[in-house]
Amino acid sequence: xxxxxxxxxxxxxxxxxxxxxxxxxxxxxxxxxxxxxxxxxxxxxxxxxxxxxxxxxxxxxxxxxxxxxxxxxxxxxxxxxxxxxxxxxxxxxxxxxxxxxxxxxxxxxxxxxxxxxxxxxxxxxxxxxxxxxxxxxxxxxxxxxxxxxxxxxxxxxxxxxxxxxxxxxxxxxxxxxxxxxxxxxxxxxxxxxxxxxxxxxxxxxxxxxxxxxxxxxxxxxxxxxxxxxxxxxxxxxxxxxxxxxxxxxxxxxx
Amino acid sequence: xxxxxxxxxxxxxxxxxxxxxxxxxxxxxxxxxxxxxxxxxxxxxxxxxxxxxxxxxxxxxxxxxxxxxxxxxxxxxxxxxxxxxxxxxxxxxxxxxxxxxxxxxxxxxxxxxxxxxxxxxxxxxxxxxxxxxxxxxxxxxxxxxxxxxxxxxxxxxxxxxxxxxxxxxxxxxxxxxxxxxxxxxxxxxxxxxxxxxxxxxxxxxxxxxxxxxxxxxxxxxxxxxxxxxx
Numbered sequence: 001x002x003x004x005x006x007x008x009x010x011x012x013x014x015x016x017x018x019x020x021x022x023x024x025x026x027x028x029x030x031x032x033x034x035x036x037x038x039x040x041x042x043x044x045x046x047x048x049x050x051x052x053x054x055x056x057x058x059x060x061x062x063x064x065x066x067x068x069x070x071x072x073x074x075x076x077x078x079x080x081x082x083x084x085x086x087x088x089x090x091x092x093x094x095x096x097x098x099x100x101x102x103x104x105x106x107x108x109x110x111x112x113x114x115x116x117x118x119x120x121x122x123x124x125x126x127x128x129x130x131x132x133x134x135x136x137x138x139x140x141x142x143x144x145x146x147x148x149x150x151x152x153x154x155x156x157x158x159x160x161x162x163x164x165x166x167x168x169x170x171x172x173x174x175x176x177x178x179x180x181x182x183x184x185x186x187x188x189x190x191x192x193x194x195x196x197x198x199x200x201x202x203x204x205x206x207x208x209x210x211x212x213x214x215x216x217x218x219x220x221x222x223x224x225x226x227x228x229x230x231x232x233x234x235x236x237x238x239x240x241x242x243x244x245x246x247x248x249x250x251x252x253x254x
Numbered sequence: 255x256x257x258x259x260x261x262x263x264x265x266x267x268x269x270x271x272x273x274x275x276x277x278x279x280x281x282x283x284x285x286x287x288x289x290x291x292x293x294x295x296x297x298x299x300x301x302x303x304x305x306x307x308x309x310x311x312x313x314x315x316x317x318x319x320x321x322x323x324x325x326x327x328x329x330x331x332x333x334x335x336x337x338x339x340x341x342x343x344x345x346x347x348x349x350x351x352x353x354x355x356x357x358x359x360x361x362x363x364x365x366x367x368x369x370x371x372x373x374x375x376x377x378x379x380x381x382x383x384x385x386x387x388x389x390x391x392x393x394x395x396x397x398x399x400x401x402x403x404x405x406x407x408x409x410x411x412x413x414x415x416x417x418x419x420x421x422x423x424x425x426x427x428x429x430x431x432x433x434x435x436x437x438x439x440x441x442x443x444x445x446x447x448x449x450x451x452x453x454x455x456x457x458x459x460x461x462x463x464x465x466x467x468x469x470x471x472x473x474x475x476x477x478x479x480x481x482x483x484x
Contacts, residue, residue, distance in 0.1 A: 011353075024353065077356030103354045110349045173358065175366070176344035178265075208266055217347030218265045218340040220368065221439045224359035236447055243445025245266045249257060 003035035006098040010045065012057055013105045018113045018121075024103075034094035038081060039064060039071065041093055058117035064089040066230065069165030072172070073118055074105040079169035079228045087167065087230040107168050109177035111214045124214040125166050125182060131210035132203035133186040135195050148194050158192035161185045163231040173228035176217030181225035183211050184241035185233045191244055201248035208245055265343075266443075268336045273443035275333040276436055282326065283429075283466050293409070293473050302406040309405040334376060341369050365435040371428040378425035385412050413474055414481030422474040430467020437462055 007030040015022025029048070032041045039061050046056035062070035071088035075081030081091045096102065106118040113121050150158075162185075170181035187204050190196030196203075219238060226235045261267040289308040295301035312319055364371070386408060396403050396411045412418050437459025441447065446455075 013353075074352060074354075077352060077354035078358055105352055105354070108348055108350055108352055110347050175348070175355075176340075177347035178344075180265075208264055209260070212265050215347055216265075217344040218269055219443075220340075220344070220365065221435070221442050222359050222361040222365045224357065224361075227358040227360065235442070236449075239442055239445045239447030241445075242266055242270070242443055245264070246270060246445060249261045249267070252257075254257070 003033050003094070005031040005033055006093065006096065006100075007031060008041075008093075008096055008099070009101045011101060011103045012118070014057065014117050015106075015114050017116060022114065022117075032093055034092065034096075036093050037064070037089055038073075038075070038091040038093065039089050058115075058119045060119050061089060066090045067165060069167035072107050072120060072122075072167060072169070074107065074172055076103055079107065079172040080167075080230050084227070085230060085232050087165075090230075107172035109168075109171045109216070111177065111179070111216050112168060112171065120168075122166075122168050124216070125168060125179070127214065128179070128183055128207055128210045129166075129186065132199070132206035133190070135190060135199060137195065150193060154192045158189050161189035161192065161233060161237055164189070164229075164233050165231060167230060169228045169230060170225035170233075171216060173224040174217065174219075175222065175224065176220055178219045178225070179211050179214070179216040180219040180238050180241065181229060181233055181235065183207050184237035187241045187244055188237040191240065200244060201252045204241060204244045204248050205252060208241075265340075268340050269443045271332055272336045272340070273440045275329045275336075277440045277444075278329050279333065280433070280437065280440070280462070282329075283433075284462075287466055287469055290470060290473050293477055302404065305406045305409070306404045330379075334372070337369065337372055361435070364431040365439075368432060368435060371432040374428045375425060375432065378421060378428075381421065382425075385418075410477060410481060413477035416478065416482075419474050419478040423471045426467050426471035426474065428467075429470070430463050433463035433466060434460055 007028065010027045010029060011024050012027065013022055014025045027045055027049075029041055029045050032044055036044070039059070042057060042059060049056050060070045060072050062068040064071075066087045066089060069087070071080070073079075073081070073088045075088065075091070080086060080088045082095050083091055104118060106112075106114050107120045107122075109120075111124045115121050164182060164185035166182060168179075168182065171177050171179050174180075187200075187207060190203065191200040221235075223235050226233065262271060289305075292304040292308055293301060295304055315322070386405070396407050413422070438452075438456045441452070441455050441459075
């Protein structure tokens with residue numbers, strides 16, 4: 001594809017720290033190649049800002065290949081920007097036109113406080129995982145890979161749910177800042193497999209309790225999360241978690 | 255017992271209580287709507303007789319009617335209380351809003367206005383109960399159709415008032431909107447999702463919303479026009 005250069009106007013959220021009020025700043029980025037990624041365009045912006053002696057714009061990023069879940073920008077009102085099934089780092093400037101005004105904001109959720117500019121604190125997700133997003137297995141020498149047969153449908157569904165990279169786009173997209181898609185992806189991933197079924201009831205109760213404690217909102221079944229998810233996790237997971245939570249409440253002894 | 259408190263105070267528990275109570279109210283709405291359909295009978299004497307017969311049947315239940323009414327109060331109460339709790343929490347969960355928020359999901363307008371349609375319906379419900387249950391001849395001079403004032407006389411009097419009929423039509427559109435998102439949500443929230451059945455449930459839910467909301471609105475409009483054209 002023939003690439004060309006475009007100029008865009010960025011309206012980005014700048015906030016010095018969590019306890020200071022933030023505001024939008026407008027910057028122009030000139031002659032950026034449509035072949036560069038959105039984050040590369042921001043790198044160019046930061047080089048310019050540094051040249052001018054200004055504070056660079058802070059944004060989260062790491063692997064830049066869509067698997068680490070660090071990048072987290074709401075671009076023109078959509079987490080990870082336009083395009084489906086991609087993270088911000090996989091978004092390219094060819095998705096924009098010359099002269100476009102692009103609004104860049106952080107994930108907005110009370111459970112994800114802003115650290116600086118568009119970097120937010122997503123420790124809440126880690127605490128939810130710590131509450132039960134794991135299996136306890138006495139690990140000796142590795143057993144034969146085929147010792148536990150798993151049906152293809154279950155293996156596929158577990159793998160689809162395990163694709164969650166924990167970026168938090170679901171929370172950012174939800175009008176209620178609900179973490180149901182993230183938590184349900186973890187619950188589904190493990191509950192679908194024999195290794196995870198042993199602790200599935202304790203797990204769902206603990207993870208939902210932690211999710212509520214972190215101050216995420218409630219699901220109102222609008223499925224914005226599913227549409228914004230870079231890994232296209234399905235709301236089937238949310239239904240499964242609803243079911244698991246109800247049965248765990250009824251069956252679990254304590 | 256602590257598990258019960260944990261459940262009813264959990265995010266999923268609150269939603270499931272709303273789903274179960276909402277689901278039960280769907281049944282009530284259908285029965286109510288079927289009774290309302292007697293108002294579409296063209297001949298006035300037959301219409302009044304049929305409508306009053308439905309009302310009398312309920313009245314003849316005596317004690318059971320009170321039990322049923324208490325049940326309805328509980329259903330509405332649990333549904334509304336949990337709706338308000340989740341609404342408040344949802345607002346707190348996003349204290350700072352977005353400058354730009356673009357909807358990317360496939361859900362339509364009704365899902366975004368549930369709290370507003372619900373609030374309007376609650377206000378309307380007060381009016382509905384005041385005028386039809388407790389307002390027999392209290393709020394206005396109602397002319398009896400046949401000797402004494404029957405529920406049919408009350409209903410036809412109020413539906414002949416343009417402002418009253420207008421509020422009802424708006425309320426029924428709100429109800430249709432509320433159910434458009436609500437019926438499918440009941441199943442999703444209870445975890446009843448399946449690749450084979452969910453599309454059918456979603457479709458039937460929308461048909462149900464159109465039937466109850468649209469059907470009741472048509473009944474009100476018919477009653478109003480009938481009186482207006484007299």
